[in-house]
Amino acid sequence: MLETFEKAALEAGKAIMEVFASGCPSRKKTDHSPVTIADEQAERIIIAHLERDFPSVPIIAEEAVAAGNVPTIDTSFFLVDPLDGTREFLDRRREFTVNIAYIQNGRPVAGIVLAPALGVAFAGQGDEAEKLAIDDEFRVTKRIAIRARSQPPVRKALASRSHNSPETATFLAKHAISECTNIGSSLKFCLLAEGGADVYPRFTRTMEWDTAAGDAVLRAAGGSTVTVDGLPLTYGKTGQAHDVDFANPSFISWGRTKSTFERA
Structure with a gap:
């Protein structure tokens, strides 16, 4: 599953960065949050990958939900935010991300977060998580296992x-x-x-x-x-x-x- 997530996120991230480089206008959704063509293009790319590889799993995607397209979910489904941090994107800050997760019985059991402008991604499934280095061609060049640290005296x-x-x-x-x-x-x-x-x-x-x-x-x-x-x-x-x-x-x-x- 993470292999599909990775391919989808990298392709979406590349599309987002093409828009980021050229600049784009935004509009307001009904909840007054901003949306851009980058959000919409990335979501289409991600949904295409998920529907191809997991056709029976419902997809809850931010822009589709905003448009009123909300499939019925059961115990397992995908959650997609094609461009988290649209305000950062519009303000030309580089902290925006692509997010894809798989939910099972109410728990997020697999996910990937790609920060395309920072050249880094994070993925996790089960009890294994890793940090990925991404080059300018949106290829993974390094994988490093990561773990959260125990709470120190000064947090x-x-x-x-x-x-x-x-x-x-x-x-x-x-x-x-x-x-x-x-x-x-x-x-x-x-x-x-x-x-x-x-x-x-x-x-x-x-x-x-x-x-x-x-x-x-x-x-x-x-x-x-x-x-x-x-x-x-x-x-x-x-x-x-x-x-x-x-x-x-x-x-x-x-x-x-x-x-x-x-x-x-």
């Missing part, structure tokens, strides 16, 4: 560049965390997965396609993502009384933890 936090909140500051103060780096897109999960940081609290809204691929990589690397009640974040949340389908609650992602650290 480093990550926060959203575009969606920070007062609750994040409260969380950091409560846990005596003085070092916090702001970064865009799903790369925050990947930095946890490779042992570059220890915790990522998120108290503003995300959708499942924003988090699933990075969460899959993090879990494969030995980390975890939990709600504020300390329960694992689940996927396939439809029919929610308090929010739209596939919306996430607040969550905290950790590197390798002890149970006492898994609550906000």
Whole structure:
């Protein structure tokens, strides 16, 4: 499965970078978030790969959902965010990513996150995760196994560049965390997965396609993502009384933890 994810992400990433190099206008979706031709081209590429290799597995893809195309899901399905960090993309920052994940029984069990402008990708399945170096021709030149690090005495936090909140500051103060780096897109999960940081609290809204691929990589690397009640974040949340389908609650992602650290 990861082989298909990798091919799809690399092809999508190449298409995104062609648009990035030439520049492009954006428009607003109904939720007022921006979308570009890069999002749409990348999503078409990814869906074509997934439908070819896994024709019976439903695909929940961000732009398709925005257009009202939402297939019925069962216990297994794909989550696709073709361009996570569209605001970073439009602001000419290079932290945007391509995200593909496979969900089984509410858990993200396989995923890939490609940062095409940074020449790096992260993939995970089962209990194995790796970091991939990508060259200018979108070929993989190196693979390195990665693991989340155990919680050190002084922890480093990550926060959203575009969606920070007062609750994040409260969380950091409560846990005596003085070092916090702001970064865009799903790369925050990947930095946890490779042992570059220890915790990522998120108290503003995300959708499942924003988090699933990075969460899959993090879990494969030995980390975890939990709600504020300390329960694992689940996927396939439809029919929610308090929010739209596939919306996430607040969550905290950790590197390798002890149970006492898994609550906000």
